[in-house]
Amino acid sequence: MANQPVETVGASSDKIKVALAICAVVAGVVGFYFLSGQPTIMRAGALVGGLLVAIAIAYTSSQGREFLGFAKESVREAKKVVWPSRKEATQITLVVFGFVLVMAIFLWGTDKILEFVLYDLILGWK
Structure with missing residues (x-):
């Protein structure tokens, strides 16, 4: 590991941090279901706690910081929408609604015309 470039070591530690964050989320969800006999506030606390730990761990990785930057930019862009x-x-x-009503009447009329032409005129079933 001493001979590896710094980027490779950083990338592997980031992968470990992301894996730990995923484990924290899974632990929160498992805790939520494991505490099914406990009050809802305790179950929700386990879930939220797992999510907060996961966010904290993920934020220390470069991918987590990039995602946070992306999320901030997305919010900024959403504010620009008129x-x-x-x-x-x-x-x-x-x-x-008006267009849907007109199309429904048109399709109903087309169906009835085709029904009349096919069954009455061509096949003579009616």
Whole structure:
């Protein structure tokens, strides 16, 4: 290990940290189900505790810090989105419902015409 480059040693320790974080999550979930006879607050505490330990361990790895940076950037980008007003959302919803209604009537009519042509005119079943 002394002859390995620093990047390789760092990468392997990061993999170990991520594996430990996954084990902490699994331990929290197992603790949640293992404590099924205990009060809900204790069960939830085991689950949340496992998640918090996993986050703390993952944050010490380079992948964890990169993920946190990605999450922060995602939140920043979501804040840039121009969300429609209530009036615009209502109008768009009504347009969609209107289109669905028109398409339903069109498809029903097409089905009835094809049924008439096929069964009455061509096959003579009715």
